[in-house]
Amino acid sequence: xxxxxxxxxxxxxxxxxxxxxxxxxxxxxxxxxxxxxxxxxxxxxxxxxxxxxxxxxxxxxxxxxxxxxxxxxxxxxxxxxxxxxxxxxxxxxxxxxxxxxxxxxxxxxxxxxxxxxxxxxxxxxxxxxxxxxxxxxxxxxxxxxxxxxxxxxxxxxx
Amino acid sequence: xxxxxxxxxxxxxxxxxxxxxxxxxxxxxxxxxxxxxxxxxxxxxxxxxxxxxxxxxxxxxxxxxxxxxxxxxxxxxxxxxxxxxxxxxxxxxxxxxxxxxxxxxxxxxxxxxxxxxxxxxxxxxxxxxxxxxxxxxxxxxxxxxxxxxxxxxxxxxxxxxxxxx
Amino acid sequence: xxxxxxxxxxxxxxxxxxxxxxxxxxxxxxxxxxxxxxxxxxxxxxxxxxxxxxxxxxxxxxxxxxxxxxxxxxxxxxxxxxxxxxxxxxxxxxxxxxxxxxxxxxxxxxxxxxxxxxxxxxxxxxxxxxxxxxxxxxxxxxx
Numbered sequence: 001x002x003x004x005x006x007x008x009x010x011x012x013x014x015x016x017x018x019x020x021x022x023x024x025x026x027x028x029x030x031x032x033x034x035x036x037x038x039x040x041x042x043x044x045x046x047x048x049x050x051x052x053x054x055x056x057x058x059x060x061x062x063x064x065x066x067x068x069x070x071x072x073x074x075x076x077x078x079x080x081x082x083x084x085x086x087x088x089x090x091x092x093x094x095x096x097x098x099x100x101x102x103x104x105x106x107x108x109x110x111x112x113x114x115x116x117x118x119x120x121x122x123x124x125x126x127x128x129x130x131x132x133x134x135x136x137x138x139x140x141x142x143x144x145x146x147x148x149x150x151x152x153x154x155x156x157x158x
Numbered sequence: 159x160x161x162x163x164x165x166x167x168x169x170x171x172x173x174x175x176x177x178x179x180x181x182x183x184x185x186x187x188x189x190x191x192x193x194x195x196x197x198x199x200x201x202x203x204x205x206x207x208x209x210x211x212x213x214x215x216x217x218x219x220x221x222x223x224x225x226x227x228x229x230x231x232x233x234x235x236x237x238x239x240x241x242x243x244x245x246x247x248x249x250x251x252x253x254x255x256x257x258x259x260x261x262x263x264x265x266x267x268x269x270x271x272x273x274x275x276x277x278x279x280x281x282x283x284x285x286x287x288x289x290x291x292x293x294x295x296x297x298x299x300x301x302x303x304x305x306x307x308x309x310x311x312x313x314x315x316x317x318x319x320x321x322x323x
Numbered sequence: 324x325x326x327x328x329x330x331x332x333x334x335x336x337x338x339x340x341x342x343x344x345x346x347x348x349x350x351x352x353x354x355x356x357x358x359x360x361x362x363x364x365x366x367x368x369x370x371x372x373x374x375x376x377x378x379x380x381x382x383x384x385x386x387x388x389x390x391x392x393x394x395x396x397x398x399x400x401x402x403x404x405x406x407x408x409x410x411x412x413x414x415x416x417x418x419x420x421x422x423x424x425x426x427x428x429x430x431x432x433x434x435x436x437x438x439x440x441x442x443x444x445x446x447x448x449x450x451x452x453x454x455x456x457x458x459x460x461x462x463x464x465x466x
Binding site: 176180222223224241242243245246248249250251252253 | 354365367
Binding site for chain 1: 237238240241265266270271274275277278282283
């Protein structure tokens with residue numbers, strides 16, 4: 001299926017949740033509303049013509065204009081097509097619905113996005129920091145992050 | 159209770175020959191607590207394998223700090239790991255030494271400028287005896303580091319009141 | 324000029340001297356600088372949490388008990404084997420009766436399952452989606 005067909009199938013089910021898209025990019029992406037992420041995920045996984053059963057990656061982004069985002073890379077083992085989904089939220093209210101019920105690998109990827117960017121995933125079974133220590137101040141990969149001077153008595157900068 | 163530990167001011171002939179024997183025994187059997195954290199661990203494994211063979215120096219890997227003499231910190235030390243390294247170093251028994259292997263544990267390595275979670279050099283938490291430079295150091299460099307540590311152990315004095323930093 | 328027991332006494336004294344000599348030499352030579360962080364229990368670098376005593380599987384006790392009984396039986400077999408030739412058929416039948424009684428006990432223990440070791444039961448995780456969708460691609464289904 002081409003990405004245009006994928007977008008049409010998605011739009012026919014969730015008309016208003018599909019916000020914008022760029023299908024002639026090297027990796028065609030579709031932007032979705034953040035509060036419908038789980039139902040869109042279930043539809044993409046279970047629909048026989050789409051069957052996106054493998055989530056290759058889930059990454060966090062800081063767009064440097066006051067908004068954070070998530071990028072999902074999906075692949076179908078059966079039909080061998082792929083698509084990229086994007087969802088975004090503001091820095092003041094960084095909440096996105098979790099898709100860890102849909103694809104099991106999203107559990108750890110969402111924990112990493114939370115650890116690095118501070119994006120809170122609603123309905124995530126176990127949202128806590130995965131790479132940095134639990135009492136680390138701040139979210140490191142945000143653009144406005146300052147390296148702390150001392151952490152637990154150790155000097156952090158060089 | 160160490161009877162002769164740190165008691166004498168100057169050396170005498172009996173204690174000196176005993177010290178030589180003791181130092182020779184200690185440097186020939188430095189049991190290592192392998193602390194392979196990142197890529198330098200592969201080079202440490204290569205040094206333990208057959209081509210470079212660290213075991214001919216008497217260096218045998220032990221998993222627990224209680225039975226080891228030297229801790230070879232090989233790899234990037236994150237802030238999360240640094241508290242564990244401090245605790246494990248505390249749990250080693252004297253005489254204990256530390257070899258810092260690779261740039262990451264010497265000075266932070268390639269992460270010195272932007273690393274937000276990297277400890278810039280393991281000597282910020284534990285005292286280091288030998289630094290082995292390289293990214294990663296070749297196994298021969300690690301062997302030379304161990305030989306330098308052996309030279310340091312040869313000159314140690316068990317009973318003189320030494321100033322151990 | 325020494326009795327047999329005297330030779331064993333020499334043996335025992337030398338053994339004690341070896342062990343004590345090693346311990347005393349190391350007590351003289353080793354450094355001893357304890358401080359609280361060094362004396363904490365080892366837990367791979369983390370703060371030690373919880374009790375150091377763990378619960379054992381009761382099966383170890385059962386196996387040890389059964390082993391002890393049959394080990395004592397073997398101990399009885401040794402002196403019997405030494406004088407077997409002189410005593411002849413009577414000793415053979417008597418030992419056979421002894422062994423028979425113990426074999427009955429052995430068979431009971433075996434059948435009751437005290438000699439089995441627990442095998443782990445693998446738990447197959449349940450996935451919450453229909454697996455049959457991915458078994459066949461549409462091309463394969465149409466062939």
